[in-house]
Amino acid sequence: MAAEGKTIDALSQFELATVLGPIGSSVGFSQSNAHMLLAAGLITALIMFGMSARAVVPGRLQSLAESSYEFVHDLVLGQVGDEGKRFFPFVFTLFMFVLFGNLLGLLPYAFTFTSHIAVTFALAAVVFVLITVVALMLHGRKFFGYFFPEGAPIWLAPIIIPVEIVSYLSRPVSLSIRLFANMVAGHVMLKVFATFIVLLGGLGAIGPFVAVLPLGVNIALVGFEVLVAFLQAYVFAILTSIYLHDAVHLH
C-alpha cells in the first residue's frame, strides 16, 4: 500500500475509515473510535484482572497495575502536593488513555488515535476547562489576579493582561500540538523508511543488500517510538499536574 506507484505515501495511514460495516458508517464509527474503545477496555481489564488476585507478593499483571498506579500517584502528589489526591483519578485516566493510545498505535495494522489533533485537543480542552473551573472554585475572583502579577506598574496593565491571557489560552494548544506532532512525526518516519525498504529491495541484484540499511533504521526507530510513546504520555500527565498545581496554588 505504501509503495503503490513507486511513491512514498506516508500520510494515508492517518486517514479515517468507518468500521463495522453499514452500522458503523451510518453512525460514523471509525477505526479511531474502535481503538479508543479497545484502549479503554484494555486499561479496565489490566486494572480489574491485575488487582483481582490481591496477592501480597504480586504476580506479573498485578505488579504492572500497581506500578502504573504508584507511578502516577507519586507524580501527581509530587507536583500538586497533598491537595493533588483528589485529582489522581483524572490524571491516571488521562495518562493510561494516552499511553495505551500511543502504544497500540505501534502494533501492526493498528491505528494511532493520538495522531489526530482533534483527539489530543479534545483531551487538552478537558484539562483546560478543569484547571480553570478548579481555580475559580478555590479562589473565586482572586483567580483573575493571575493575569496581572502583584507589584507590576499599573500602566503596564494594557500590555501584561492580554499577554498573560494569550499565554494562558496557549496551554491547551501547546499540550495538544506536542503530543500530536510527536506521534505524527514518528509514524511518518516509520512509514518513509519502510517504503525505502520496498523501493530499494526492487532494485535488481544489489537491491536486497541496500535495503538492509533502511531496515536497520526502522528497527532502531521502533525502539525509539516505544520510548516516545511512553515519554509523551508522561509529559501529558506531568503538564496536567503542573497546571493543576498552578490552579490550586495560583503561581
Added chain:
Amino acid sequence: MDPAPGSTGSLPGGGTWGVGFRAGVEVVSALVVGVAVGWFLDRWLGTWPWLFLLFFVFGSVAGVLNVYRLFKPRSVGK
C-alpha cells in the same frame, strides 16, 4: 530524548532536540492563539486588520514568555 521518567521530579530534560522542539511548540502555540483571538475579535468588531496585528504582537510576546517560563526553575510540590 533521555528516559528520564524514572524519577518523578520535573519534566524530562530531553536532548538538545527535545528542548528545541518544546520551545518551538510553545512559541507556535502562543502565536496561533494570538492570531486566532485577533482574527475573531476583528471579525466581530469589524476592525480588520488592526486587532489582528495587535494580537499577533501579543502572541509573539506570550510565546517568548512561555519559553522563559519553560526554563525558569519552578517551585515543585508545595
